[in-house]
Amino acid sequence: MQLYRQALKTCLDWSGSRQQWYARARAIRAEFExxxxxxxxxxxxxxxxxxxxxxxxxxxxxxxxxxxxxxxTAFSRNPPMPEQIKIVMDFGREGAH
Structure with missing residues (x-):
């Protein structure tokens, strides 16, 4: 079962589109069957x-x-802010009111 799943994933890496992958996936399935x-x-x-x-x-x-x-491509795209940077949520109102 693991070999089948890995074969499908490897085939997906080489396929340019899902349509190509579907045809190859059917051939892989037929060989396993x-x-x-x-x-x-x-x-x-x-x-x-x-x-x-x-x-x-x-x-x-x-x-x-x-x-x-x-x-x-999106792993750690928005890393956490460093602790020394503070976010002020009352922009435009600080000190006036």
Whole structure:
């Protein structure tokens, strides 16, 4: 299951649009479904190892990162203000009233 999810995420990194990704995702799903009922444990482990090797080969050098995750485009975009800076909320009224 984890290999399937990682394959979809890696495929999304390489896709230019969602339409391309949908077609590739269907192909990935079909391959997993074709090998779903393998009864031999050794064959299943061999296929899993092969899938992990393929995933490592296809790993994108600059994967997509959601904006709010570490390394994303909006992560820490608005960092907290330093403690020495004070915000005055009564701008324009200070000292007059």
């Amino acid at each position: 074709a090998n779903r009922n393998i009864g031999n444990r050794e064959a299943a482990e061999r296929m899993l190892t092969h899938g992990e090797q393929l995933l490592a080969e296809w790993k994108h050098p600059d994967p997509l990162v959601p904006p709010y995750y570490v390394g994303g």
